[in-house]
Amino acid sequence: MDRQARRTLTALAAAQHGQVNVWQAADIGITHDHLRRAVRAGELQRVRPAVYRFAAVPVDWRTELHADTLSAPKGAFAAQSAALRLHRIEHPLLPYRRELLKLGTGLVHVEDAVVVHRTRRLDPQDVREVNGIPATSLARTLVDLCRGLAWWDLVDVADRAICEWPSARATVHRTAVRLRRGRHGVQQLADVTAPNAEAVFRSWLERQAAPLVRRAGITDARWNVTIPGLVGAGLVDTHSSAHGLVVEWKGLAFHRRPHQLQRDSDKQNVAASRGLVTFSFTWQDVVSRPEHVIGVLVTATRRRAA
DSSP: OHHHHHHHHHHHHHHTTTTTHHHHHHHOOOOOOHHHHHTTTTTTEEEEEEEEEEOOOOOOOOHHHHHHTTTTTTTEEOOHHHHHHHHHHTTTTTTOEEEEEEEOOOOOHHHHHEEEESSSSOOOGGEETTTTTTEEOOHHHHHHHGGSOOHHHHHHHHHHHHHHHGGGHHHHHHHHHOOOOOOOOOHHHHTSSTTTTTHHHHHHHHHHHHHHHHHHHHOOOOEEEOOOOOGGEEEEEEETTTTTTEEEEEOOOGGGOHHHHHHHHHHHHHHHHHHOEEEEEEEEHHHHHHHHHHHEEEEEHHHHOO
């Protein structure tokens, strides 16, 4: 290849973790023979059937993932757990694996370990470059994850994602509304990111928590009340005067604003200063560890009665 072609190839690869595919090379006049000669010279390495990498490029998970996205004639996009990692979201139920989203049915020349998802619709607003790698947007990533997750796990992933990227909430909601038809679980994603979601989710959480309180033997529980004599504490979620208990139920982290966190802290401190035992449980406790919630409350009521 001539010097100009080499410079063009180098500049193109520099924006792609040191890699190009055969279709990009052909667009700038570089043939398969040119690429094979560069491999024999030790300048390039063939890392996928259709992807070449400059030999001096350091390799990490991003480099390998980018090579995967280059392995289709019209490109593919990092998706689901791979896209989640690019967006800096970690979740124990979604360990990283190389996953791609491909529009249509074209071939993707990758290893068997790479999971290739297909879609018939992929709007430009649903993809972007993250660290230079073509990937689904955070909103589209969450929509695509809906299918394989139980709803409370999906809510947990969304909670972590929007805590990391607070400005994404409105976009996630709009995307879920736009794509919910025919997609399992996407309506729930739209619901928890809706403008009025805080009140709806809190009402749901209290309905789930109430049976746990009763099973713990607390029969005089009052909900969303001001404790007599403790005006400074404001409204508490659950109060039992017979047992001297106050329980706060924590909803989604991205539903809570800094002033609300401060108010909750002040509320619990005021209650504790007056001899009330205060407890705090997350929505994950209610959904995933109900027996733990009951056990803690039972132990507390027994100690108060002793």
